[in-house]
Amino acid sequence: MPAVRSEQRNSAPPAETVDVELPDYVDRKPSEVWPAFFAKHRPRTTTVRKLILRLHNEERHEHAISAIQSAIINSQAQPWMYEVLAVSMEIEGRPKKEVERVVMGMTDFGNADFGSMMYSANYLVRFERNEAALRLYRQAARLAPERPEPYVLGLKLARELEDPEQIRWAAAGVLALDWTSGYRQHHKDALTAVRAAERKLRQQGEDQAAGELLETIRQAQRRDLQVTLTWSGAGDLDLFVEEPVGGVCSFEQRQTPGGGVLTHDGYGPDPANCHENYVCPIGFPGEYVIRVRHAWGEIVGKRARLTVTLDANGPNEKTTTRTIQLGEDDVTLRLEVPNGRRKQPRQVAVHRISPWMQPDHQLAARPEQRDVEGIVRAQHEFEESRRQRPGVRQAGAFGFAPVVRVIPEGSSATGRVVVSPDRRYVRIGITPFFSNITDVETFSFINGGQP
Incomplete structure (x- = not known):
């Protein structure tokens, strides 16, 4: 349907992606320049990037906002646009609610993945939109159910919001899934947050909710x-x-x-x-x-x-x-x-x-146990035994470690369905992948007279 409306607005569909002459935007309102330009033209992606960069360097942030919005509306969006749009709106002092909607759009572009969800949530924290950030953390946890990062970062926000339900979700995830280097402190923080949430629930007379909270935590500690x-x-x-x-x-x-x-x-x-x-x-x-x-x-x-x-x-x-x-x-x-x-x-x-590499790993992990003289003596004995073997030529090295890797060849495709955080859109992203091994070069090396 958007394509039909586009054809009704214009006498001809946008031209193919080409180099076009940019309009004169000096002393003109952004709304008078960019909506019409992107509706009529389809400039190359590099041209659009250079345009936005120039507008930022000239501190014409309202023009940058209008240009990016017009490109998105006319189906010329690029992944970086949402982040730049959010930064421009922040500079211009736009309401935080508007910036939040743009950040939500970061996760709605193409194939939203765990990384983009976490990045967008952290971006929202900068604007003190903790509730929206928590929603994204929970959505990221659904994409990667056993990654601890959404729960660890979400627990901090849940404690600030003093929301028992959010604390229940985050603390249970930390206690069950977080085994990173700082897991002991994270587990301690989670239990501290749970005790505070339990006290709050009992003070409010919600004994059943407090009991459910403790049962969830007990299961997470199994x-x-x-x-x-x-x-x-x-x-x-x-x-x-x-x-x-x-x-x-x-x-x-x-x-x-x-x-x-x-x-x-x-x-x-x-x-x-x-x-x-x-x-x-x-x-x-x-x-x-x-x-x-x-x-x-x-x-x-x-x-x-x-x-x-x-x-x-x-x-x-x-x-x-x-x-x-x-x-x-x-x-x-x-x-x-x-x-x-x-x-x-x-x-x-x-x-x-x-x-x-295992012996080196053990020695490197325990420097106080390193037997330097023994290592030098063993290496000397090894080299001496090599020289005493008849017919052995010195090649400058005494070891070789092959590295085996798998190179995919052929065609493949991956797909993902993403529901936007505001429940307004459902997008299906298909990513094709084509690979072909065009040439394989072989070579020989000399080591003890053997190819």
């Missing part, structure tokens, strides 16, 4: 599986937990698709740091395999204590503590988690350390 490994001594033990879906949670991969998180990777000699903690708030049901490895150093008595808790803070909580004897091989323990609550894998970034 953990399907918790594992704690403690020891004494100057050495280091490493904890590995193999999950039913195949992931392994350890210092190499601290978060897994199965929901596990290694919250602490400790080492001696400080007793307060001699522990490793694994937690799986919502995990898959099935068999978990726990392995304990003696990485390096002296462990008092060559013994460690392993504490396993099933359904922590839940109705079927069960804790088992056992002493394990360390040796050359890993100590393995198998256990069954029958009541895991996870149904779908979690999306996590993979940060694995290659096996050939």
